[in-house]
Structures are given as C-alpha cells and as structure tokens.
Amino acid sequence: MSKQFLIILSVLISVAGTAFSQSGKITGRVFNAINNEPIEFATVGIDGTSLGTSTDSAGNFVIAGLQPGLYNLKVSSVGFKSKTIFEIQVSNSAPAQVDVPLESMATELTEVTVKSDAFDKSDESPVSLRTIGVNEIQRNPGGNRDISRVVQSFPGVSYTVSFRSDLIIRGGAPNENRFFLDDVEVPTINHFATQGSSGGPVGMINVDFIKEVEFYSGAFPADKGSGLSSLFEFKQKDGRNDRIGFTATVGSSDLGLTLEGPIGSKSNFIFSVRRSYLQFLFKALELPFLPTYNDYQFKYKVRFDRKNELSVISLGALDHNELNLSANKTAEQQYLLGVLPSQDQWNYTFGVVYKHFGKNNFITAVASRNMLNNESNKYENNDESSEANLLLNYQSQEIENKLRLENNWYRNNLKIYYGVAYEYVKYNNATYQKRSDPSGNVFLVDFSSQLDFSKFAGFGQISYPFFDRRLITSFGLRTDFTNYDESMSNPLDQLSPRLSLTYNISDQFNLNFNAGIYHQLPPYTVMGYRSNDGELVNKTNNVSYITNKQLVFGGEYYSSNGGRISLEGFYKGYTNYPFLLKDSISLANLGADFGVIGNEPAVSTSEGRSYGVELLLQQKIYKGFYGLAAFTFFRSEFKDKRGNYVPSSWDNRFVTALTAGKKFPRNWEVGAKWRFSAGSPYTPYDTVTSALIPVWNVNNQGIPDYNRLNSLRIASYNQIDVRVDKKWFLSKFSIDLYLDIQNLLNAKVKLPPYLDVVRDENGVPVEDPNNPGSYQIYYLDNTSGTVLPSIGLVFEY
Numbered sequence: 001m002s003k004q005f006l007i008i009l010s011v012l013i014s015v016a017g018t019a020f021s022q023s024g025k026i027t028g029r030v031f032n033a034i035n036n037e038p039i040e041f042a043t044v045g046i047d048g049t050s051l052g053t054s055t056d057s058a059g060n061f062v063i064a065g066l067q068p069g070l071y072n073l074k075v076s077s078v079g080f081k082s083k084t085i086f087e088i089q090v091s092n093s094a095p096a097q098v099d100v101p102l103e104s105m106a107t108e109l110t111e112v113t114v115k116s117d118a119f120d121k122s123d124e125s126p127v128s129l130r131t132i133g134v135n136e137i138q139r140n141p142g143g144n145r146d147i148s149r150v151v152q153s154f155p156g157v158s159y160t161v162s163f164r165s166d167l168i169i170r171g172g173a174p175n176e177n178r179f180f181l182d183d184v185e186v187p188t189i190n191h192f193a194t195q196g197s198s199g200g201p202v203g204m205i206n207v208d209f210i211k212e213v214e215f216y217s218g219a220f221p222a223d224k225g226s227g228l229s230s231l232f233e234f235k236q237k238d239g240r241n242d243r244i245g246f247t248a249t250v251g252s253s254d255l256g257l258t259l260e261g262p263i264g265s266k267s268n269f270i271f272s273v274r275r276s277y278l279q280f281l282f283k284a285l286e287l288p289f290l291p292t293y294n295d296y297q298f299k300y301k302v303r304f305d306r307k308n309e310l311s312v313i314s315l316g317a318l319d320h321n322e323l324n325l326s327a328n329k330t331a332e333q334q335y336l337l338g339v340l341p342s343q344d345q346w347n348y349t350f351g352v353v354y355k356h357f358g359k360n361n362f363i364t365a366v367a368s369r370n371m372l373n374n375e376s377n378k379y380e381n382n383d384e385s386s387e388a389n390l391l392l393n394y395q396s397q398e399i400e401n402k403l404r405l406e407n408n409w410y411r412n413n414l415k416i417y418y419g420v421a422y423e424y425v426k427y428n429n430a431t432y433q434k435r436s437d438p439s440g441n442v443f444l445v446d447f448s449s450q451l452d453f454s455k456f457a458g459f460g461q462i463s464y465p466f467f468d469r470r471l472i473t474s475f476g477l478r479t480d481f482t483n484y485d486e487s488m489s490n491p492l493d494q495l496s497p498r499l500s501l502t503y504n505i506s507d508q509f510n511l512n513f514n515a516g517i518y519h520q521l522p523p524y525t526v527m528g529y530r531s532n533d534g535e536l537v538n539k540t541n542n543v544s545y546i547t548n549k550q551l552v553f554g555g556e557y558y559s560s561n562g563g564r565i566s567l568e569g570f571y572k573g574y575t576n577y578p579f580l581l582k583d584s585i586s587l588a589n590l591g592a593d594f595g596v597i598g599n600e601p602a603v604s605t606s607e608g609r610s611y612g613v614e615l616l617l618q619q620k621i622y623k624g625f626y627g628l629a630a631f632t633f634f635r636s637e638f639k640d641k642r643g644n645y646v647p648s649s650w651d652n653r654f655v656t657a658l659t660a661g662k663k664f665p666r667n668w669e670v671g672a673k674w675r676f677s678a679g680s681p682y683t684p685y686d687t688v689t690s691a692l693i694p695v696w697n698v699n700n701q702g703i704p705d706y707n708r709l710n711s712l713r714i715a716s717y718n719q720i721d722v723r724v725d726k727k728w729f730l731s732k733f734s735i736d737l738y739l740d741i742q743n744l745l746n747a748k749v750k751l752p753p754y755l756d757v758v759r760d761e762n763g764v765p766v767e768d769p770n771n772p773g774s775y776q777i778y779y780l781d782n783t784s785g786t787v788l789p790s791i792g793l794v795f796e797y
Helices: 002-018 134-139 147-153 278-284 331-339 687-691 693-699
Strands: 024-032 043-046 052-054 060-066 069-076 083-090 096-102 129-133 177-181 210-216 230-236 245-250 254-263 267-276 289-305 308-323 342-357 361-379 390-411 414-436 442-466 471-482 495-504 509-520 546-558 563-580 602-622 625-639 645-647 654-664 668-677 717-729 734-742 754-757 777-780 788-796
Touching: 024 069, 024 083, 043 060, 052 060, 069 096, 069 602, 083 096, 083 134, 083 602, 129 134, 129 147, 134 147, 134 210, 147 210, 147 654, 147 668, 278 289, 331 754, 331 777, 414 693, 442 693, 563 625, 687 693, 687 754, 687 777
Parallel strands: 024 096, 177 230
Antiparallel strands: 024 060, 043 052, 043 069, 069 083, 129 210, 210 230, 245 254, 245 788, 254 267, 267 289, 289 308, 308 342, 342 361, 361 390, 390 414, 414 442, 442 471, 471 495, 495 509, 509 546, 546 563, 563 602, 602 625, 625 645, 625 654, 654 668, 668 717, 717 734, 734 788, 754 777
C-alpha cells in the first residue's frame, strides 16, 4: 500500500502546476423555506471578497471564475432572515451546488436584514443545538470521517476509552439517542450495533452524502421521536444535476465508491457502497477476532414541479465477525477467544419522503421500514463439534413500519407545526443461553418470543416573537402511547410539554431557556423478554415509558467574523428506567459493550439524575483558521438496589476537547485535536463467585459485584490526534491525500482489568488446590492506547 501511495504522490506532484486554474463555480437556488417559492433579487456574495451576484426570477444564481478552495457564502433578501453557508468546497471538476432556504420575517419593505446568521438557531431549540458542516466532519483529526467520533469534540459529549463510537450525551446511556436521515428515522447508524442500545465500533453513514448535521443535546423539537439524550438530523445533499460523477475512497479501514448524477431534467440520485479490509489486517496482527463490514447508502430525489417533490432514501449494512482460533498464544488472546461470540448482523432502513408546498405552509409525509437481524453463537472452548457445548444461540429481529404526517404553517412571524405518527412493530427473539446468577447458580434461559404491537404519537409546536424579535417564545406538546400494555395506552400519561425562550439583549448576545418532559419506550429486548414457559415477563411486571425531565439555561455571544461563545447549564431527572432484576442494576448503566442488553426480567423503578455546565468557544473558518474548545463539568448518577445515588457508568465528571486547524497555500491543511477525560467508574468483580467452576464454564469472564456498583474508577486519560491534508484540483477531477495519526504521543490508560483463570500448557483452566470446586484466578492487565497512523485517499471525478 505504501508503494502505491508514493507512486500516486509523485504523479500528483508532477502535474501540480495545472491545479490552479480558476474554473470553479458555485451554483444554486435561493427560495422561501415555507412555500418553496423562488426569491428574486436576493444578494449572494462570497464572504471577504467583492465577488457576488443576484438571483434571477427562478431564484437561481451562479458565481463563476473561482479558484478551487473553501468559501463562505452570504445570502440576504428584503423580508428574510439572512444566512451564511460556511465552507463550500469549490473544485474545477464539478460545480458546487448550494440550495439556500431563507426564513421569512414580517418587516417593512424599507428594512433590510443585515445580520448574518453564522450559526443556525432554532426558535424551538435555542439551546443545545450544534450544526456541523461536512468539511468539519471530513477534516476532523482522529474522526475517521465518522460523525459519532467527530461530535466528541463538542460540549456535553463523553466517550469510552475503546475503539467503539458510543454516544454518551450529558450523562445519558447510549440507548437514549435518536437519528434521522432526511426526515426518515434510522435506529442503527453503527456496524456491529449493540442491540438494545445504539453504539458500535464503526459508523455506517457515508460522509460523502452529508450536507450538514444538526446535533441536539437537549431542547428536542416535538416532531422528532422520543429520545432522552440526543437527536441527530442528518441532512443529505442531492445528487449532481450536471453529469454522472463518482468519488472513490481508500480509508483507514475500508474502501468506498460513491456514484451520483442526474436522471432526466427533474431528478437525481446518489449511491454508495463500502467494504472493510480490517479482517486481513487483524489476521496479520494475530488478533483473535476478524470483523468484516459492508454498507450501502442511497438517495433518489425528484421535483415534479415547484410545489411537489419526493425523496427515496435507504441505508443498510451487513456485518460478520468470526473468531481467529489460531491466535491463541498469549493470555490475552486466550481470554478474548473464551469471551467473544461469533456474530452475524444485518440491518436496513428504507423510506419515502413526500413534500407539498402551499401558499404559507408545507406538508411532509414520511413512510419507512427498518429491520435489524442479530445472531450470535458461542460454544464452550469454541468446540462446535457437539451441541452439548453450546453456551449461546441468539437470534433476534426488530422490525418497524412507520408513517408520519406533518404540516408546517407560517404567517406574520407565527410558526405552527403539528402532526401525527404511527408505527407497527414486530419483535422476534429465540434465546438459548446458559447463565449464572449472583449467588453462583447456573441456569438455562431457553425461550422463543414473537411480539407485535402499535405505537401512536401526536405532536405540535407554536413559536412567536415579541417586541420586535427581542423575545422569542416556543411551546410544544407531544404524546406517545402504545397498545403493548394497558399501563402504556393512555396518551395523557405520556404528555410531553416543552417550552423555549430566547431574549436577545443585542444582535450579538442572547439568553436562552428550555424546559421539557420527554418519554421513551424501553428497548424491545426488555419488552419482548419471556420466561422459559412463555410468559411475557416484563409485561406482567408493568414496564412503562422512561420519563426524563430537563432544564437548560444559557447565554451565547456571536462575533462578526464567525466566532461563538456559549455557556449552558443543564439538569436531567430520570424516573421509570428499567431496573434489571437478575443483577439488581439499572439498565442505564449498560450499553457500551458488544452483544445484547435488556434481555432479562425488569421493572420500571430505577431513578437517576444528570446535571452540569458546558462551555463552548468556536471559530468558524476565518482567514484560513478554525478552532473549537469544549469544556464539560457534569455528574451522572443512578440509584443502586439500596436506593442510594451512586455514579453511573457514564460519570466522567470532566471532559474537554480542543480542536484547531489552519489552511495553508497550495491547498495544504493541518489540524490537531486534544481530548482529556476524567476517569469513568466501573464495578469490581465478585472473585469468589466468578471462580466457581460451573459459573466460569458458562461465562468465561468475571462476574461484577453489583453490591459495589461503580465503586472504582479508571485513571484520567488524554489523547492527541493530528491530520495533514494535501489537495489537488485538476480540470476533471480532484484528489485529497491525507495522513491521520490518532494518539500521536502513544498515551496509555489502564482499563478495568480482565479476571481470568490460570491455564496449563494446553490452555485448560487449572483448579484451585486450596479451594476445591473453583479455578485459580488472577487479574490480566487491560491497557489501552497505541499510535494509529493511517493514510487515506479521496478521488473525486
């Protein structure tokens, strides 16, 4: 691979002199965000230059003769809120297509709005909303073009010290996040996803599709689902409308190809496929597991006319993990081979979005289907020659069919939206698993569960400004209910009101407030769990919606050159969280590991809280420089089985991230990121129970002592990532060659140790002569941290 890159690099250097022709251009359309009508005579200009133009009668514009690079586009028009589109990538090979919706404002014709909205601010969500552009994702040091890793640079986001991409937002568990792709809900955005949660090691969403990402860590709008910790709205770009083009990517772990272009004069498409090559690398490194992942992404859009458009969207993955049984020489290899199962998982989401624009409104109709299929197997000593050795055979499916209708109406600064939603859910689970309880008793879980039920929702939100937009108010209401159980069927029991206020002290400084109540169903693994005799155990136990009450207050300052300072305080109070009866812990403490969570008896009695302060300092790209500093101080606690608040598994308490970069002449760019996190808590092992021979034979790992829940902590840790990009813009194509180094200083952190058994020369566990009936046990070091350099190539035609 290194020789190939050197050859490519030498060729590029030899033709670099042709890379600076000024044939790039920005094309696009400016239109009313509510009724899709074109805005004529809108002013469109390149920030920091005298280059600009006005839109024609169809709202179209063209700015040509641009040298390849990044540009900020300012758009304004009488009677509309002005807007700045940051970091538009211009190249010679393809026009940069930019559609700019402007929000109407009630104003006199003599008035012109001159304020540029550098950071999108929503009336419904004036706090806890960050908009992330595609270039911020692509260039993020250590981000690997994965949004789940990129958001770790923002306040309120903590993470686990591993190669996983779990999203832990404001002290909430990974199962509390919701994801939307162009209005279509996508339950899974990670490969090898943890069922009952949302995390995984590698993201599925291809950044080549992304226009921008709206990341909510609170103040959730009423129309988008029922998450408790975060909401991600991925806004995809449309396919090219001039000709067929493609992008080929060689990343740190996969190969990808994206194809896009027009289909006739009214429609376009964009399609991608990716496949990993990690399995070959892991085998060469003699790692005991060999993961392979594949994914696809697709969007088709047709504009029937100015008032009607349709989008078809799909995302899916096929994942396989097998054990490398030949990698069994070291103690760590033997331990991991004893613990890890083989796994096959696939999922897909398919959705259709129809929009109709009226005079003062637009109607959105969304129909979608998503499915997750998850299978795992584990045999004692990995010996599959006899079914008597079977420890785990797990097969499960989650299927959701969804409809949502929504009407957005706007007139004279009054904004109202309302709608209804329906889901039909099917859940299948066949579990055969040998388990042990905290007392050391071994038992068999053997059941098959088929479950189907319906979910219903109604929502609405109204927003209105007072005192010449000095005070902006927004009130929303949502209810969710289901026919799963009588205790969940009353819509009044899940009313979710929310109130947002913004007070603009000046054009550059404002105060913001949000209060809301949010509800979320427990994972389907909890709802569909059955006893061996077929009883739907947790329905009998009256599991209910999880409730979360939130308060957020903060202030923001905006500079005239794209700078931002934001300070927010938050409080989250949890009730009715599933409390797992076998281990006597809250489900809120689980979800950052592989496998399945929640597939056991539970009751909705767990309570918790999270509270803290966040500081954000951000500079959008200005004179070639950009930077972001995020500081979060917080506590996350849940009650243990004695009713006492103890730290949750996500209680890092202090997290900071500093990211900065600079663009240099001749299309060089250098960026760096430093992250620091205080240590997260963990639960020590019950060594006596773990060492029992029958217990170890079915678990192959230590059993946590939940009487000492999260009583220990790992040490604080930090990491520096750097990235260097060099781009070439030729007449028909462009190339981005990058070097990304994660953990540049090779920082190490000791994670909770593994509890392992002593083995003889044949790998057979040794019985403890001083404690008959138990194995000899010891602690195996578990240190994380290594330098991870990678070279990547993005070729765009």
